[in-house]
Amino acid sequence: MSSVVVESIGFGIVDASIISIGAMGFSLQFGLTNVFNIAYGTVLTLGAFAAYLAEQWGVVGWYDVLIGAGVGVIATWLIGKGILATFARRNLGLFELITVSLAVELVVQYSVDAADGEQLFSYSFDQGRALRFLGMVFTVTEVEIIGVAVGAFVLLECLLRLTRTGKALRAVAEEPRLARACGIPTSRIVNVAWVLSGALAGVAGVVYIINSLTVSAFTGTDFLPLLLAAAILGRAGSVTGAVVASLAIGIATQLVAAVGGTGYSTIAGFGILVLVLLARPGGVTSGLALKTEVTL
Amino acid sequence: MSFSSLDFYLATVVVIFGVDVLSAWGLNLQYGYAGIPNFSFIVFQAAGAYTAAILTLGPMTATSGQTYVAGTHVPFPVALLAAMAAGAALSAVIGVFAMKRMRADYQAAILLILALILNQFIVTDTSLFNGTSGLANVSRPLGSLVNPSTTGWQWAYAALVWAICAVVLFAVQRLSRSSWGRALRAQRDHDAAAAALGCNVVALKMQVFVIGGAIAGLSGGLLVFYLQAFNTASWGYEETLAIFVSILIGGVANNWGVILGTFLVQIVFVEVPNLLPQFGYIGLVDALEWVVIGLLWMAAIALRPQGVIPERRVRAERFGLPALRRAPPVAAAAAAPGQQGAHEERLGAAGGASRR
Amino acid sequence: MLAPGDLRPLVEVEDLVVSYGAVRAVDGVTISVAPGEVLGIVGPNGAGKSSLLAAVGGQLRPTSGRIRLDGVDVTKLSPHRRARRGVVRTFQDTSEFGRLTVFENLLVAGLGMHGASLYAATVGARAQARRTATAAARAAELLARFELEPMRDTYAMELSGGQRRLVEVMRGLMREPKLMLLDEPTVGVAPHLSEQLRREYRRIAASGVAVLMIEHVLEVVEEVSDRVVVMDNGSVIAEGTYDEVMQSQAVREAYLG
Ligand SMILES: Nc1ncnc2c1ncn2[C@@H]1O[C@H](COP(=O)(O)OP(=O)(O)OP(=O)(O)O)[C@@H](O)[C@H]1O
Numbered sequence: 018m019s020s021v022v023v024e025s026i027g028f029g030i031v032d033a034s035i036i037s038i039g040a041m042g043f044s045l046q047f048g049l050t051n052v053f054n055i056a057y058g059t060v061l062t063l064g065a066f067a068a069y070l071a072e073q074w075g076v077v078g079w080y081d082v083l084i085g086a087g088v089g090v091i092a093t094w095l096i097g098k099g100i101l102a103t104f105a106r107r108n109l110g111l112f113e114l115i116t117v118s119l120a121v122e123l124v125v126q127y128s129v130d131a132a133d134g135e136q137l138f139s140y141s142f143d144q145g146r147a148l149r150f151l152g153m154v155f156t157v158t159e160v161e162i163i164g165v166a167v168g169a170f171v172l173l174e175c176l177l178r179l180t181r182t183g184k185a186l187r188a189v190a191e192e193p194r195l196a197r198a199c200g201i202p203t204s205r206i207v208n209v210a211w212v213l214s215g216a217l218a219g220v221a222g223v224v225y226i227i228n229s230l231t232v233s234a235f236t237g238t239d240f241l242p243l244l245l246a247a248a249i250l251g252r253a254g255s256v257t258g259a260v261v262a263s264l265a266i267g268i269a270t271q272l273v274a275a276v277g278g279t280g281y282s283t284i285a286g287f288g289i290l291v292l293v294l295l296a297r298p299g300g301v302t303s304g305l306a307l308k309t310e311v312t313l
Numbered sequence: 314m315s316f317s318s319l320d321f322y323l324a325t326v327v328v329i330f331g332v333d334v335l336s337a338w339g340l341n342l343q344y345g346y347a348g349i350p351n352f353s354f355i356v357f358q359a360a361g362a363y364t365a366a367i368l369t370l371g372p373m374t375a376t377s378g379q380t381y382v383a384g385t386h387v388p389f390p391v392a393l394l395a396a397m398a399a400g401a402a403l404s405a406v407i408g409v410f411a412m413k414r415m416r417a418d419y420q421a422a423i424l425l426i427l428a429l430i431l432n433q434f435i436v437t438d439t440s441l442f443n444g445t446s447g448l449a450n451v452s453r454p455l456g457s458l459v460n461p462s463t464t465g466w467q468w469a470y471a472a473l474v475w476a477i478c479a480v481v482l483f484a485v486q487r488l489s490r491s492s493w494g495r496a497l498r499a500q501r502d503h504d505a506a507a508a509a510l511g512c513n514v515v516a517l518k519m520q521v522f523v524i525g526g527a528i529a530g531l532s533g534g535l536l537v538f539y540l541q542a543f544n545t546a547s548w549g550y551e552e553t554l555a556i557f558v559s560i561l562i563g564g565v566a567n568n569w570g571v572i573l574g575t576f577l578v579q580i581v582f583v584e585v586p587n588l589l590p591q592f593g594y595i596g597l598v599d600a601l602e603w604v605v606i607g608l609l610w611m612a613a614i615a616l617r618p619q620g621v622i623p624e625r626r627v628r629a630e631r632f633g634l635p636a637l638r639r640a641p642p643v644a645a646a647a648a649a650p651g652q653q654g655a656h657e658e659r660l661g662a663a664g665g666a667s668r669r
Numbered sequence: 670m671l672a673p674g675d676l677r678p679l680v681e682v683e684d685l686v687v688s689y690g691a692v693r694a695v696d697g698v699t700i701s702v703a704p705g706e707v708l709g710i711v712g713p714n715g716a717g718k719s720s721l722l723a724a725v726g727g728q729l730r731p732t733s734g735r736i737r738l739d740g741v742d743v744t745k746l747s748p749h750r751r752a753r754r755g756v757v758r759t760f761q762d763t764s765e766f767g768r769l770t771v772f773e774n775l776l777v778a779g780l781g782m783h784g785a786s787l788y789a790a791t792v793g794a795r796a797q798a799r800r801t802a803t804a805a806a807r808a809a810e811l812l813a814r815f816e817l818e819p820m821r822d823t824y825a826m827e828l829s830g831g832q833r834r835l836v837e838v839m840r841g842l843m844r845e846p847k848l849m850l851l852d853e854p855t856v857g858v859a860p861h862l863s864e865q866l867r868r869e870y871r872r873i874a875a876s877g878v879a880v881l882m883i884e885h886v887l888e889v890v891e892e893v894s895d896r897v898v899v900m901d902n903g904s905v906i907a908e909g910t911y912d913e914v915m916q917s918q919a920v921r922e923a924y925l926g
């Protein structure tokens with residue numbers, strides 16, 4: 018393999034780590050609620066801004082991840098339980114719900130944009146020295162980012178496979194009607210999913226800013242299509258699927274970037290999402306049965 | 314503000330209003346009547362605008378100062394028709410896969426992302442339409458009739474735009490009230506049932522998607538000849554949201570209501586702030602506008618997802634049935650006075666809205 | 670009256686399997702309905718009755734098996750093509766066009782494929798007007814017959830559950846069906862109208878239409894069906910006249926256990 022390809026795979030793995038943290042959260046949230054929540058992107062932005070502000074106040078280093086997680090949980094709770102659930106109670110369809118989440122995204126994003134004066138803020142984080150591994154180059158920080166992603170994955174998998182709550186979560190994601198019939202407290206489980214996905218979105222935002230060292234009001238929105246693609250390609254509700262899909266997407270977009278530049282790499286990321294959505298049209302397509310129920 | 318600049322501004326607003334109304338009718342056909350969540354609508358307007366521009370800019374030369382493909386000189390009407398054709402053709406290509414049966418939110422997401430992809434593509438490949446800078450120096454048409462650098466020309470162009478609006482309104486109303494329009498609304502409400510009654514739902518959606526795309530292309534052509542320039546910033550996905558909000562506020566599947574909605578959203582909320590003294594940094598007002606659009610959107614969905622002014626009820630009398638002796642129970646409760654005997658009435662425009 | 674079973678079956682379902690992912694909702698069902706015959710399908714919740722009907726109507730693609738209509742294999746035909754061959758159906762969750770009036774619901778059904786044609790609506794407007802007039806007359810007749818005349822200009826979404834079901838059945842009657850698929854067609858319908866509906870099904874069958882009806886109310890099944898199929902867990906567990914199947918041991922077990 019040529020060295021460009023190997024290097025791109027290295028960059029792709031770092032990207033994939035950031036994508037996967039957000040994708041695991043979206044996968045859980047979407048798998049349980051069935052609401053295509055575009056406002057998830059602003060949670061990433063808010064997490065990244067939280068890290069930026071924390072740094073301004075002197076809280077530096079990996080502590081910012083915890084702050085981002087907290088902000089992510091609060092923002093997701095407000096969006097999910099505060100806004101989307103209120104709209105869902107009015108018996109709106111999937112289309113109306115996606116548009117409401119899009120409107121939330123628009124409002125938050127442009128509010129931030131208006132408040133911060135449309136700037137790109139820079140964040141500082143010591144990236145450490147470069148390490149070589151099988152022809153790929155990683156900075157110490159990048160290795161740590163990969164570590165955060167792997168840690169989040171292992172923790173989540175343990176939670177899902179070993180605890181009662183986790184097993185209930187998987188049951189609701191797989192067969193919501195059956196789970197409800199078996200007496201699983203669906204709404205409590207969905208609340209757990211909101212919290213977990215919020216925390217993951219916040220962390221993803223912070224890790225993003227640690228890696229790219231800049232943040233603007235549009236950071237999360239620009240990054241969102243890749244998360245969505247990974248979560249849906251890996252099957253909504255499946256954490257492992259989200260991680261595997263993130264790897265594929267991270268590496269694929271970096272390879273495109275190496276060949277055609279960043280413009281085409283963005284296009285490739287978006288294109289993957291379109292293909293994924295077309296390939297998984299959400300149930301039995303020719304039939305009556307498109308999955309249209311939401312749980313909030 | 315001096316009189317002549319006010320005159321200039323007013324003419325501009327009238328032209329933009331006409332172009333926005335045209336787009337709203339196109340999208341209303343797709344979303345209001347057929348239920349297609351076309352979040353990439355603005356892309357088809359852009360297709361029309363770029364097409365009209367390159368067809369009149371002439372071949373690219375070293376002194377053009379911009380890069381583009383297929384530059385020629387064609388007469389103004391031909392360029393407008395080509396703009397329509399471009400919107401329709403792009404719709405046909407996208408419709409082939411985006412009109413498949415799928416979850417409504419996935420369809421919305423696919424179309425939204427397509428808008429982002431195409432915009433990014435034009436930004437990245439500058440050889441097509443000059444990237445982010447876009448195309449400029451498009452010459453104003455009909456210069457032999459009116460001096461293009463006068464406000465007289467602007468008003469003449471505004472009149473032309475609204476004349477075209479009248480024609481399009483006539484066509485759109487004819488189509489939407491025809492049996493075809495009824496089938497569109499039927500599949501919007503229950504696609505499986507419409508198919509089970511013999512309607513080819515995919516073909517119906519494809520047809521309305523292409524017709525809407527043609528109207529979008531036409532609106533783009535009209536816009537570019539007025540502005541004389543067009544770039545990627547003019548067709549962000551947010552622009553489609555503004556059209557959607559005008560439809561939701563003015564009336565889903567109600568072409569007259571859409572004029573009102575477009576006036577409120579595109580003129581009162583988007584254009585008038587440009588008249589006010591600027592405050593804050595450059596771009597603050599724009600950002601706040603999008604915040605308002607988002608809030609309006611949520612309010613419209615919360616109050617009435619079917620639109621604030623509902624669609625018109627088509628009464629059986631129109632098909633030669635004898636008048637009912639008394640009004641139907643539900644309609645009686647909601648009908649405003651003075652509607653008896655009308656062939657079509659607005660359902661509960663008074664009663665329904667005031668209940669909220 | 671035609672004696673059912675004398676004729677070649679109008680619809681033949683052979684070894685049909687319908688699955689949702691890993692769940693086999695219909696698991697090897699073979700049935701047939703003759704013109705003029707009413708076949709009742711009963712069975713506990715989740716037995717796969719609606720899935721079977723959806724496969725026959727074309728709404729679901731079967732995993733395997735065949736469906737023949739009038740001797741022609743229609744297994745891969747889309748729902749609108751089957752509709753054009755004379756299949757009509759009602760849905761378990763009513764399928765009214767909510768923001769169309771009752772009258773318009775009937776018109777859409779009456780015009781069928783012509784209603785969805787852009788050509789017929791524009792260039793062929795004259796022929797379309799003729800078709801529309803015919804459909805409007807038929808709609809007026811049905812509205813009177815089912816006492817829905819006062820509701821004709823009401824949006825279908827504003828109707829009661831029973832009225833919606835009536836509208837669905839009337840939509841079917843607007844067409845000239847060969848095969849009528851009914852999924853629980855009497856749920857929520859007012860008693861005297863339900864009675865009228867049952868007479869209507871008999872009358873339709875007597876005119877040579879094959880009727881496949883899912884029904885939970887056993888009285889209705891007994892009254893309307895010529896033959897009954899009992900399904901459980903995706904399979905047919907009994908078949909015969911109403912009295913025959915009700916005596917079957919398997920049926921008692923399915924309903925009790
Ligand atoms: N869209 C779907 N996705 C997954 N499983 C489904 C879907 N629809 C039905 N099923 C399952 O398929 C099986 C058969 O369902 P079906 O609706 O055909 O039964 P039915 O006999 O009509 O029941 P009912 O009397 O409740 O209407 C059930 O186990 C059901 O849970």
Ligand SMILES: [Mg+2]
Nearest residue numbers: 718719720761
């Ligand atoms: Mg059923």
